[in-house]
Amino acid sequence: MAHNKNQNQAQTSYSPFTQPIRCIVKLGGAAITCKNELEKINEESLLKVSEQLRQAMIATSQKPPGMDWSKIPGESEICCKPEEFEDNYVSECSRFIVVHGAGSFGHFQASKSGVHKGQLDKPLVKGGFVATRISVTTLNLEIVRALAREGIPSVGMSPFSCGWITGERHISSADLSPVARAIDSGFTPVLHGDAVLDEIQGCTILSGDVIISHLAAYSKPKYVVFLTDVYGVYDRPPTEPDAILLKEIAVAEDGSWSVIKPKLQNSIEITVAAHDTTGGMKTKISEAAMIAKFGIDVYIVKAATTHSLKALNGDLRNSIPDDWLGTVVRSSG
Amino acid sequence: MAHNKNQNQAQTSYSPFTQPIRCIVKLGGAAITCKNELEKINEESLLKVSEQLRQAMIATSQKPPGMDWSKIPGESEICCKPEEFEDNYVSECSRFIVVHGAGSFGHFQASKSGVHKGQLDKPLVKGGFVATRISVTTLNLEIVRALAREGIPSVGMSPFSCGWITGERHISSADLSPVARAIDSGFTPVLHGDAVLDEIQGCTILSGDVIISHLAAYSKPKYVVFLTDVYGVYDRPPTEPDAILLKEIAVAEDGSWSVIKPKLQNSIEITVAAHDTTGGMKTKISEAAMIAKFGIDVYIVKAATTHSLKALNGDLRNSIPDDWLGTVVRSSG
Numbered sequence: 146m147a148h149n150k151n152q153n154q155a156q157t158s159y160s161p162f163t164q165p166i167r168c169i170v171k172l173g174g175a176a177i178t179c180k181n182e183l184e185k186i187n188e189e190s191l192l193k194v195s196e197q198l199r200q201a202m203i204a205t206s207q208k209p210p211g212m213d214w215s216k217i218p219g220e221s222e223i224c225c226k227p228e229e230f231e232d233n234y235v236s237e238c239s240r241f242i243v244v245h246g247a248g249s250f251g252h253f254q255a256s257k258s259g260v261h262k263g264q265l266d267k268p269l270v271k272g273g274f275v276a277t278r279i280s281v282t283t284l285n286l287e288i289v290r291a292l293a294r295e296g297i298p299s300v301g302m303s304p305f306s307c308g309w310i311t312g313e314r315h316i317s318s319a320d321l322s323p324v325a326r327a328i329d330s331g332f333t334p335v336l337h338g339d340a341v342l343d344e345i346q347g348c349t350i351l352s353g354d355v356i357i358s359h360l361a362a363y364s365k366p367k368y369v370v371f372l373t374d375v376y377g378v379y380d381r382p383p384t385e386p387d388a389i390l391l392k393e394i395a396v397a398e399d400g401s402w403s404v405i406k407p408k409l410q411n412s413i414e415i416t417v418a419a420h421d422t423t424g425g426m427k428t429k430i431s432e433a434a435m436i437a438k439f440g441i442d443v444y445i446v447k448a449a450t451t452h453s454l455k456a457l458n459g460d461l462r463n464s465i466p467d468d469w470l471g472t473v474v475r476s477s478g
Numbered sequence: 479m480a481h482n483k484n485q486n487q488a489q490t491s492y493s494p495f496t497q498p499i500r501c502i503v504k505l506g507g508a509a510i511t512c513k514n515e516l517e518k519i520n521e522e523s524l525l526k527v528s529e530q531l532r533q534a535m536i537a538t539s540q541k542p543p544g545m546d547w548s549k550i551p552g553e554s555e556i557c558c559k560p561e562e563f564e565d566n567y568v569s570e571c572s573r574f575i576v577v578h579g580a581g582s583f584g585h586f587q588a589s590k591s592g593v594h595k596g597q598l599d600k601p602l603v604k605g606g607f608v609a610t611r612i613s614v615t616t617l618n619l620e621i622v623r624a625l626a627r628e629g630i631p632s633v634g635m636s637p638f639s640c641g642w643i644t645g646e647r648h649i650s651s652a653d654l655s656p657v658a659r660a661i662d663s664g665f666t667p668v669l670h671g672d673a674v675l676d677e678i679q680g681c682t683i684l685s686g687d688v689i690i691s692h693l694a695a696y697s698k699p700k701y702v703v704f705l706t707d708v709y710g711v712y713d714r715p716p717t718e719p720d721a722i723l724l725k726e727i728a729v730a731e732d733g734s735w736s737v738i739k740p741k742l743q744n745s746i747e748i749t750v751a752a753h754d755t756t757g758g759m760k761t762k763i764s765e766a767a768m769i770a771k772f773g774i775d776v777y778i779v780k781a782a783t784t785h786s787l788k789a790l791n792g793d794l795r796n797s798i799p800d801d802w803l804g805t806v807v808r809s810s811g
Contacts, residue, residue, distance in 0.1 A: 183554070184548065211605075212605040213608075213609060213612055214605075214609035214612075221515070221516070227590055230600075253547070254556075257558055257560055269560055269563035271631050271664060272543060272545040273547075274665075275631050275633065276545050276558070276626070279546055279619070279622060279626060282619055286612070286615055289615075293608050298604050298605070298607075300608065300611055301611070301636070303635075303636070305633065305635075305656075305660075307641065320641065323641030330598055330680070330681075331599075331604060332607075342659060347663070
């Protein structure tokens with residue numbers, strides 16, 4: 146299996162990460178965009194997510210100066226106050242990597258053209274590849290800007306530009322040194338699900354979840370947080386009245402997983418969103434299990450809540466409060 | 479000198495470009511943005527430039543279907559017509575690389591913070607680095623979209639994301655394989671002047687002109703076109719009444735250059751724009767001379783004119799019509 150191959154490589158081959166990463170965060174597409182409206186950011190949620198990331202990453206109580214010095218539409222000048230950046234101002238920022246999904250960006254273009262199925266020689270697929278990248282990089286830019294406004298030194302890094310390529314949809318080659326160098330220089334890389342070249346089928350969609358799994362294998366973060374639009378992983382579609390939140394999932398050495406909390410009587414049914422070209426919750430659990438196998442705790446939690454702030458802070462690493470809502474995926478070993 | 483070192487490397491070391499590139503085009507910042515207004519694109523000029531690029535790159539008389547399937551503000555649906563992309567529709571596109579400058583994007587942020595001078599440990603420089611990248615990637619996205627609307631399969635590739643790094647402001651490491659792979663897959667990479675990491679001084683601004691010189695050395699294009707906002711290189715600031723357009727510049731083997739046409743009596747004064755952090759016309763001629771030394775013709779020409787279309791088409795390679803306005807820089811050897 147291609148995944149296992151990647152994992153073994155990760156444990157034996159060269160990693161460009163010189164110092165440990167504290168946390169990899171996935172901003173789920175559903176949490177930061179409006180599901181039912183094409184190419185629309187959920188501004189309120191993105192703002193809260195950015196604020197929580199700043200609180201988790203930057204220790205100062207005061208909000209640091211913003212780093213998005215873009216012109217506001219309608220104004221002729223750019224608002225930037227260099228005097229706010231005093232040399233003795235400490236802007237130490239935790240080593241985080243941010244990866245986001247596409248939500249209502251990119252999926253329309255990808256599914257209209259079938260980019261995930263390859264065949265780049267077809268004009269429609271080539272057009273869809275270009276259109277998908279335009280859509281997801283538009284979202285990436287807005288997320289980088291939102292983080293920068295909070296004082297997080299965010300830098301957009303597209304997997305396609307970084308030269309990441311897949312083979313039958315699994316990552317076959319990804320030079321992580323640009324990402325590692327960006328972190329070593331004090332920046333917060335912001336990657337995203339992207340249209341990429343595929344050695345076998347020409348092209349595909351590389352999901353944010355697969356990117357996180359790959360980054361985690363090489364950078365060994367202390368913990369990984371998936372921010373979603375629901376409280377965690379449920380035993381059935383969370384819209385169903387009797388859906389039960391799975392609070393703890395244990396991952397065995399062979400990668401199989403089982404629900405520890407709460408105790409369940411029936412087997413688990415996993416939801417897959419109909420319009421999600423990269424696979425919904427099922428992909429998420431599989432990738433989370435892959436990460437947990439390395440001994441890295443994974444928290445799947447609703448974005449912009451007190452629960453997500455606890456997860457981002459790393460407060461859950463020792464013990465998980467009873468009133469915490471979310472799903473923990475961790476190694477049973 | 480670092481430049482000469484790069485050149486020698488280019489001639490001896492591995493190049494990932496498997497097939498020849500037809501043309502590298504520089505979209506000058508001044509030609510595609512409004513000089514006197516911060517972060518404002520010159521939409522009319524960008525449209526004409528994109529149309530001319532399409533005419534030069536795609537042989538069909540009919541305009542191919544657009545590849546920017548973004549939602550237009552105010553509309554709820556995305557306009558995309560998959561039926562326009564018939565499988566028998568031939569979208570063969572010449573192997574071009576596009577590199578653009580920053581114009582009224584990025585320069586403000588870079589000069590306010592001194593990103594070009596390095597010292598990334600200073601909070602202001604770090605903030606300026608983030609702000610500069612936001613500004614130049616905003617422009618990059620709009621250029622990629624303008625080209626895609628013409629049916630050019632454009633893909634944005636940021637030098638920083640691609641892992642390009644400098645040493646004392648000269649390119650010290652740049653993995654060109656993602657760019658080469660994008661071209662081999664039928665795409666048109668769109669790079670840009672960017673804030674990048676520097677091995678010696680921490681960070682700097684990598685100009686579009688230096689990027690072109692580096693790409694030309696490795697990819698050996700048939701010709702290089704610099705699209706600017708004036709008719710070419712003049713003997714003095716082109717705003718002065720007696721400024722003379724230098725029509726032909728010959729480059730000797732040692733990299734020195736001299737004006738062949740017209741015959742001049744006085745020595746040449748080169749203009750350097752006051753607010754250009756990457757050096758104005760002087761950098762342009764030096765970089766053009768560096769490219770011409772490889773036997774590659776360089777055309778410096780006013781964007782969106784009949785003259786620029788001739789240059790982009792490659793019509794000038796055999797002979798240059800007397801009524802053509804622009805500057806040719808080529809090897810005297």
